[in-house]
Amino acid sequence: MTSRSDGGPRRRALVVGTGLIGGSIALSLRRRGWHVSGLDADGDRLAEAVRAGVIDRAGDDLDAEIVFVATPATAAAAEVRRLLATPGRREDAVLTDVSGVKTAIVQEADHPRFIGGHPMAGSEQIGLSGADPDLFQGALWVLTPTSATDLHAFTRLQDVVTALGADVLVLSPHDHDRLVAVVSHVPHLVAATLMNAAALGAEQDGALLRLAAGGFRDMTRVAAGHPGIWPDICAENAAPIVRALGALIEELTAMRDRVAGQDRQSILDVLQRASLARRNLPARSVRPDYLSELRIPVHDRPGVLAEITSLAADAGISILNFEIAHSVEGPQGILILVVDRADAERLGRAVETKGYRWHAENLA
Numbered sequence: 445m446t447s448r449s450d451g452g453p454r455r456r457a458l459v460v461g462t463g464l465i466g467g468s469i470a471l472s473l474r475r476r477g478w479h480v481s482g483l484d485a486d487g488d489r490l491a492e493a494v495r496a497g498v499i500d501r502a503g504d505d506l507d508a509e510i511v512f513v514a515t516p517a518t519a520a521a522a523e524v525r526r527l528l529a530t531p532g533r534r535e536d537a538v539l540t541d542v543s544g545v546k547t548a549i550v551q552e553a554d555h556p557r558f559i560g561g562h563p564m565a566g567s568e569q570i571g572l573s574g575a576d577p578d579l580f581q582g583a584l585w586v587l588t589p590t591s592a593t594d595l596h597a598f599t600r601l602q603d604v605v606t607a608l609g610a611d612v613l614v615l616s617p618h619d620h621d622r623l624v625a626v627v628s629h630v631p632h633l634v635a636a637t638l639m640n641a642a643a644l645g646a647e648q649d650g651a652l653l654r655l656a657a658g659g660f661r662d663m664t665r666v667a668a669g670h671p672g673i674w675p676d677i678c679a680e681n682a683a684p685i686v687r688a689l690g691a692l693i694e695e696l697t698a699m700r701d702r703v704a705g706q707d708r709q710s711i712l713d714v715l716q717r718a719s720l721a722r723r724n725l726p727a728r729s730v731r732p733d734y735l736s737e738l739r740i741p742v743h744d745r746p747g748v749l750a751e752i753t754s755l756a757a758d759a760g761i762s763i764l765n766f767e768i769a770h771s772v773e774g775p776q777g778i779l780i781l782v783v784d785r786a787d788a789e790r791l792g793r794a795v796e797t798k799g800y801r802w803h804a805e806n807l808a
Contacts, residue, residue, distance in 0.1 A: 454477055454478060454479040455477070455478045455479070455509060456478065456479045456480075456481070456505055456507050456508045456509055457470075457473050457478050457479070457480050457481070457505075457508050457509070457510050457511070457512065458480075458481050458482070458483070458504065458505045458508035458510075458511045458512070458527075459473075459480060459481070459482050459483075459499065459511075459512045459514060460482070460483045460484070460511065460512065460513045460514060460515060460523055460527070461483075461484055461513065461514035461515040462482050462484045462489055462490055462493040462498060462499065462514075462572055462575075463489070463514060463571050463572060463575075463670075464566070464571055464572070464574045464575055464579075464670070465514045465542045465563060465565075465566075465579075466482070466484075466512065466514030466542070466575075467493060467498045467572045467574075467575030468565075468575045468576050468577065468579040468580065469512050469514065469542075469580075469608070470482060470493070470498050470499050470575070471498055471575055471576070471577035472577040472578075472579070472580060472608045472609070473604075473608070474497075474498075474499075474500070474577075475577045476607060476608075479500050479505075480499045480500050481499060481500060481501050481502070481503055481504065481505035481508065482494075482498070482499035482501075482502055482503075483502070483503070483504060485515075489571070489572055490502050492572060493572055496572070498572065498575055504530065506530065506532045506533045506534060507534055508534065508537060509534065509536070509537060509538065509600070510537065510538045510539075510540070510600070510601065510604055511527055511537060511538070511539045511540070512540060512541070512542065513527070513539065513540070513541040513542070514541070514542045515541075516672075516673060516676050517543040517544065517545055517548075517549070517673070517676040517677060517680050518676045518679070518680065520541045520543050520549050520553075521548065521549045521552035521553050522552075524539055524541065524549070524553040524555070524558055525552070525553060527539060528553075528555055528557075528558070536557070536596075536597075537557065538557050538558075538559070538597045538600050538601050539553075539555070539557060539558045539559075540558065540559050540560065540561040540587075540601055541553075541558075541560060541561055542561055542562060542563055543560075543562065543680075544562055544624065544628065544629070544673070544677050544681075545621055545624075545676075545677055545680035545681040546560040546562060546586075546588045546617035546620045546621055547617040547618055547620075547621050547680075547681075548680050550588055550590060550617040551617075554592070555592075556592050556593060556594040556597065557594050557597040559587055559588065559589055559593055559597060559598055559601050560587070560588035560617055560620075561585060561586065561587050561588070561601070561605070562585070562586040562588075562620065562624070563579075563580055563583060563584075563585045563586075563605075563610060564583055564584040564585065564586065564628070565579050565580050565583035565584075565585075565610075566579075566666075566669060571670070578609070580605075580608045580609050580610040581609035581610075582609065582610075582611070583609070583610050583611070584610065584611050584613050585605045585608075585610035585611065585612055585613070586612075586613050586614075586615055586620055586624075587601065587602065587605070587612055587613070587614055587615075588614075588615055588616060588617040588620050589614065589749045589750055589753065590616075590617070590750050591747040591750040591751070592747075593749055593750065595748065595749055595768055595777075596768075598749060598768075599767065599768045602766055602767075606765075611764065611765075612763075612764075612765060612766060613762060613763065613764070614753045614756070614763045614766055615753070615757055616750070616753065616754055616757055619757045621681050621684050622684045624681075625681055625684035625685045625687070625688045626684075626688045629677060629678070629681060629684075629685050629688070630685060630688045630689055630692060631666065632666050632667070632669070632674065633674075633678075633685070633689070634692070635663060635664045635665070635666045635667040636664075636667045636671075638660075638663060638664055638667075639664045639667040642656065642660070642664075699711075699714065702714070734784060734785050735764065735782055735783070735784065735785055735806070735807045736782070736783060736784070736785045736787075736788035736804050736805065736806050736807060737780060737781070737782055737804065737805050737806075737807055738780070738781040738782075738783060738788055738791060738792060738802055738803075738804050739778050739779070739780055739802065739803045739804075739805070740752065740778065740779040740780075740781070740795055740800050740801070740802045741777075741778055741779075741800070741801055742768075742777060742778070742779045742800070748779070749779075751798060752779060752781075752795055752798075752800070755791070755794045755795055755798065756781075756783075756791055756794070758794075759787075759790060759791060759794055761783055761784070761787040761790065761791050762783065762784070762787075763781050763782070763783060764782045764783060764784070765781070765782035766779075766780070766781060766782070767779075767780040768780070782807070785806060788804040789804065792804055
């Protein structure tokens with residue numbers, strides 16, 4: 445049993461995959477006093493993680509209360525199943541992953557104590573050398589519970605993720621994959637395509653890339669990220685990505701036609717709409733005086749979490765924070781959701797249709 449500097453026992457975690465994301469999780473946990481073990485298919489990288497102080501030790505930890513699987517997406521489900529089946533593992537251990545696609549792994553792993561996760565954080569740095577304990581500060585971390593999810597496991601995972609500095613967003617696996625195709629996967633593919641087109645043009649005109657200043661650099665920044673993860677993402681989330689690319693191609697075709705036809709007013713209208721939408725993107729931090737806390741009495745049973753979060757997703761309401769206050773008097777508790785103040789009553793009416801009672805209070 446390891447101890448903290450104050451003499452108390454250190455909490456224990458296992459990180460599987462010590463690249464950029466896994467290494468950043470490990471560093472962030474260690475900064476907060478956790479004992480972190482690591483596994484990695486790359487023995488040299490694992491040894492370097494120990495030497496660099498990213499993890500405390502190499503090897504499995506059957507006593508870890510939480511396990512982060514940070515392997516490539518196509519290997520994550522099999523790794524989760526292997527970890528769950530390892531004899532002697534702590535019976536209440538919570539497992540999660542960090543893959544950018546959720547539906548396939550959640551279906552394949554299919555266990556009450558596995559909750560799909562996706563930290564929406566990254567860096568142009570590649571691999572363990574880019575690991576940063578501050579990577580998740582203010583970042584969005586999506587969690588994708590299902591009807592089978594253990595409520596206690598979800599609460600424990602959310603508490604740890606929040607402690608790393610991230611803001612939790614709860615989505616169904618399907619909604620996650622559909623939405624990130626639009627805001628993450630397609631933008632990366634577009635940035636790479638634009639960067640390659642410019643590089644090809646520079647072969648004919650060397651001055652081209654010298655002209656690539658602020659706007660071009662901003663648009664193509666993500667193209668500098670690790671390319672090795674993207675074939676897996678495209679394979680796992682092909683259908684939503686193809687739909688989003690198709691919609692983008694239609695919009696680009698329409699813009700080409702506007703320019704060819706010199707339709708000045710139509711071009712101006714499109715750019716004005718885009719400018720307004722861009723300025724209205726939500727900031728990372730939300731003032732408490734714009735938020736409400738929705739309290740919903742629930743029975744501690746499978747399906748409650750998925751049912752209520754699905755109602756929120758169907759209504760287009762983001763859950764900004766989440767807590768379950770368990771009762772000592774039986775299998776009951778209070779589900780506490782933090783949402784935008786303008787959405788609180790609408791979500792309350794939605795859960796009411798499923799027989800739940802609710803009460804909303806404004807924060808701050």
